[in-house]
């Protein structure tokens with residue numbers, strides 16, 4: 001497996017800040033998923049569009065045959081435009097607006113992941129108006145913690161997501177009485193950037209318990225959706241450009257008991273696109289502080305917000321310099337103290353104009369960019385368009 005590679009000569013001509021996507025890394029990741037998932041019958045992988053909705057990235061993923069997991073009407077549009085068939089689109093989210101539900105109905109999407117009773121009632125009503133039957137799954141809050149950052153755990157009772165286990169049977173019975181919804185299954189998602197397979201084991205055990213409960217009640221479940229959350233190696237991206245999908249799928253295969261004919265759905269975001277993207281930026285100034293030195297970049301938290309938002313780590317390379325290393329705080333130009341990419345990192349001695357790469361920025365990078373401080377959104381470039389040989 002090759003890690004992201006930087007054609008430095010060609011990249012030097014790009015204006016920064018910008019995103020650079022290595023399409024070979026993305027293709028290798030997709031090929032690995034397809035190979036690993038093929039070992040199991042009835043496993044289906046959907047891509048969580050929210051991680052990166054760049055049209056070229058979406059097209060590559062739809063061409064690989066994956067489905068799309070959307071959390072807004074805009075994402076449904078982006079997925080359909082990129083070639084995902086409506087039949088492979090699922091729609092999740094705690095606050096679906098009427099127009100978004102109608103859009104999903106129009107495209108006959110595979111499933112609405114429903115998070116509350118009022119939402120179920122609205123879907124039933126809008127489906128009736130459209131003379132359709134909406135397939136629905138219930139997102140159940142499994143009260144399973146994940147060993148990840150507090151802001152990205154979603155499966156605890158205290159989080160806003162999902163329906164409580166206590167209400168599960170009641171909402172399913174409610175759906176069965178409605179004419180324009182068809183209950184297909186259960187949906188879960190416990191968080192993101194999860195590297196401990198034990199967290200997925202815990203979710204599997206919870207699913208098994210709930211399945212037994214429903215079996216006793218005589219409820220038939222067609223599909224189970226365990227969400228996404230598989231993490232990537234932000235510390236050593238070049239050693240692990242492709243996540244360990246084999247382990248991930250095997251963890252579910254070994255722990256989650258599917259019933260005959262049931263399908264198991266996955267919604268992977270970060271693990272599919274995280275390692276193929278980098279944020280490129282130039283050094284504007286090297287500034288001597290009281291007892292440290294700053295490398296001030298032309299990229300900031302408006303281009304990549306993860307360090308400011310989640311104290312996330314991104315490995316940084318100086319693509320220009322081969323000088324002996326020095327210690328830097330790498331910061332952006334935005335008027336916020338949290339606009340810091342890294343503190344006290346060793347990098348080859350930097351000077352004005354050097355090209356820096358912030359690695360593992362393919363997920364929750366470009367898509368979260370903002371115009372704060374009246375900045376422009378970063379451009380994107382692709383390895384197969386830059387290097388032509």
Ligand SMILES: *Cc1c(COP(=O)(O)O)cnc(C)c1O
Nearest residue numbers: 048189192228229267268269270
């Ligand atoms: C964000 C999200 C995902 C994808 O999470 P990753 O950590 O990027 O894999 C999947 N399902 C739902 C419901 C989500 O909200």
